[in-house]
Amino acid sequence: MSIHKDIKRVTTHVLQEMKRNGEKISMLTAYDYSMAKIVDEAGTDVILVGDSASNVMAGHETTLPITLDQMIYHASSVIRAIKRSLVVVDLPFGHYQGDSKEALRSSIRIMKEAEAHAVKLEGGKEVLESIQRILTAGIPVMGHLGLTPQSIYKFGTYTVRAKEEEEAKILIEDAKLLQEAGCFALVLEKVPADLAKEVASSIEIPVIGIGAGGGVDGQVLVLHDMLGITQQFSPRFLRRYHNLHQEILKACTHYIKDVKSSDFPNENEQY
Ligand code: KIV
Numbered sequence: 001m002s003i004h005k006d007i008k009r010v011t012t013h014v015l016q017e018m019k020r021n022g023e024k025i026s027m028l029t030a031y032d033y034s035m036a037k038i039v040d041e042a043g044t045d046v047i048l049v050g051d052s053a054s055n056v057m058a059g060h061e062t063t064l065p066i067t068l069d070q071m072i073y074h075a076s077s078v079i080r081a082i083k084r085s086l087v088v089v090d091l092p093f094g095h096y097q098g099d100s101k102e103a104l105r106s107s108i109r110i111m112k113e114a115e116a117h118a119v120k121l122e123g124g125k126e127v128l129e130s131i132q133r134i135l136t137a138g139i140p141v142m143g144h145l146g147l148t149p150q151s152i153y154k155f156g157t158y159t160v161r162a163k164e165e166e167e168a169k170i171l172i173e174d175a176k177l178l179q180e181a182g183c184f185a186l187v188l189e190k191v192p193a194d195l196a197k198e199v200a201s202s203i204e205i206p207v208i209g210i211g212a213g214g215g216v217d218g219q220v221l222v223l224h225d226m227l228g229i230t231q232q233f234s235p236r237f238l239r240r241y242h243n244l245h246q247e248i249l250k251a252c253t254h255y256i257k258d259v260k261s262s263d264f265p266n267e268n269e270q271y
Contacts, residue, residue, distance in 0.1 A: 010045050010086040012118065012140045012184035018045070018217070019206040025185075025218025027208050028226070031057050031074040035223060036081035044085050046208070048120065048220060049075040051090040051150070056224040063149045064093045068106055075114035088142050089116040093150040096121050096130045103130035107139045120187065122148035124174025128181055135182045143178040143186035145171055146196075146212065158235075160211070162191045172199055179203045187220060188212045190237070211237035 007014060018025050027046035030036035031053040039047055053074050054066035068091075075089040089110050096103035107119045118140035121127055131141050147161045155161070162168045171191065178186055185206040188196050193213025200207040200216045209216035221238065224230045228243040258264035 027220035033077045033081045036078040040082040047085040049089040088118045091121045100129040100133035107134045143183040147190035
């Protein structure tokens, strides 16, 4: 059910109202104009210009190599396409950790050059100062806890986080700290469903899950994964809504066959 389908623009306040009203929030990634146009037209509440662009757009193994300039390029392409969605842009690795002034400068560049609506960054207590400084400029911040892919070399694996009591306790504390600092929402990635539900009910800001079960306030998926464009990535939480890899492959091989056999172009397809 979509209570807010008719609203002209999704804002951070609308998302918080959705949580209060029990309406689930839909979020998808997009990195380019053409896809963002479709995702926005579908009525997606939030478009995340994720640093997963590093994987699905650039073919890197991790999210670490993507640069701030590249994120701004992706974000400005998305912004030109949208009419309704709130556009949140990931701060890339190395542009906010351990230096809150750098965090503010990077966020201002994203807001000014891409004309984005908000930024997202990974981590809890350790990035609190960065979050606080970004907020002083009036830039909305979305947090990201649980599996934080920019820390993959610390974790060593992409498996479920916070299964042990100690890590779960820290995660709940971090979620509360992010809320107190002024984050308008947070992403919770790959944690046990019961823990995610507990986090969502212990804070007032929306919790948007990925691999975090149904007890949270919304869901996010990487667009290329849910459309079945990517093939190798198959975690349990991923529901594929299409097999676009197969569809595109079919269309391309058909085209090649038509070119080789001189079937394309025909008389109606020339001047
Ligand atoms: O970069 C990204 O796409 C993300 C989502 C997985 C939440 O951070």
